[in-house]
Amino acid sequence: RTLEVALGDRSYPIVVGSGLYADLPRWLQQRHITPAHSLLVVTDSSVAPHYGKRVLTPLESAGYQVRMSVVPAGEASKSLDQLSRLVEDAIRFGMDRDSVVLALGGGVIGDLAGFLAAVYMRGIRFVQLPTTLLAHDSSVGGKTGVNHPLGKNMIGAFHQPELVLFDVDTLATLPGRELVSGFAEVIKHALIADTDFAMWLEQHHETLMRRDPSLLTEAIVRGCAIKAQVVARDERESGLRAILNYGHTIGHALEAATGYRRWTHGEAVAIGMVGEAILGELLGTARDVSGFTRRLLALYGLPVTLDEPLSDEELLTLMRRDKKARQGEYVFVLPKGIGTVEVKKGVEERVIREALRRLKEE
Ligand code: NAD
Ligand code: ZN
Structure with missing residues (x-):
């Protein structure tokens, strides 16, 4: 292919x-x-x-x-x-x-x-x-x-x-945990751009986790196609390419706060996508997306709650340092639905705290 x-x-x-x-x-x-x-x-x-x-x-x-x-x-x-x-x-x-x-x-x-x-x-x-x-x-x-x-x-x-x-x-x-970590980015590509792909990933999780070569090929082709389209429209990340960072504002903060030891990159991004879905719901950009997001990620054995006692202060500081952030403003990629996202600047700290609180709940 x-x-x-x-x-x-x-x-x-x-x-x-x-x-x-x-x-x-x-x-x-x-x-x-x-x-x-x-x-x-x-x-x-x-x-x-x-x-x-x-x-x-x-x-x-x-x-x-x-x-x-x-x-x-x-x-x-x-x-x-x-x-x-x-x-x-x-x-x-x-x-x-x-x-x-x-x-x-x-x-x-x-x-x-x-x-x-x-x-x-x-x-x-x-x-x-x-x-x-x-x-x-x-x-x-x-x-x-x-x-x-x-x-x-x-x-x-x-x-x-x-x-x-x-x-x-x-x-x-490939070690099992590395495979699972990779699925987080495959799921990310579906969640930012392709509803049908997200449904397909939900339907075929067992076969994919068994590493069926023809289904893996399909998943990789669909994931790469989304990345390729975004890159073709914004090679140097002047705007659109930022949507590829869905789950990464929180995910990167989680990785940095734990010295890159507690989670693989994909695991941190999985928790991050759930957190950013919750944030989207709180800010009204989306309705009913965090439930599906959690279910889909969990089907692949990815973590979907924040079960590490990290201080909000530290996470907030790290999120302000995110590459997307300018002038200490919080910038997030937020879902509008399953398969569509938008970049939101200047998100209020109090809402982020509430999202983190809910991310810690089962
Ligand atoms: P990795 O390259 O370290 O591979 C993970 C582990 O699996 C390694 O120990 C490796 O030796 C082993 N391995 C690799 N292939 C194997 C195979 N087929 N069979 C058995 N073992 C195998 O890590 P990764 O998760 O592939 O990549 C993480 C890196 O990618 C990070 O440094 C991250 O910053 C970078 N990254 C870059 C971009 C980009 O756009 N350039 C995007 C996302 C991530
Ligand atoms: Zn990533």
């Missing part, structure tokens, strides 16, 4: 399906990446043993010169240190301006390898080979970067890939 991210002369295809790595040379050639271009596969220590060979073998057989760099698995690798190590590898391997980076892994590898491609020799081409469900989100849209000790994603660049090729067979080995 193929769809396109429409960005003029920077448009690129997203290919989703089973057994795609065997065809990788053909997909690269369609993007004018031929054996004349040397390739650097960047991956992590958990993904390499499963899929390193599966990617390298067909490329080598097709005559490509390929090298592989492996970073330790985990968020800590999204760092300037690892970036610098990769630059060193790239120079030693003789990568030049026509070389291409292949990011084989989850969002950490996509962000890190994408940023490497954005800055190496002032920018070379790259390809996303996502291996986590969450990466259906992160591999599309061109946001790349690394973390700084003082803040997440503080160093980065917009750099669109040449191709996103999602082989759903890789999801077979």
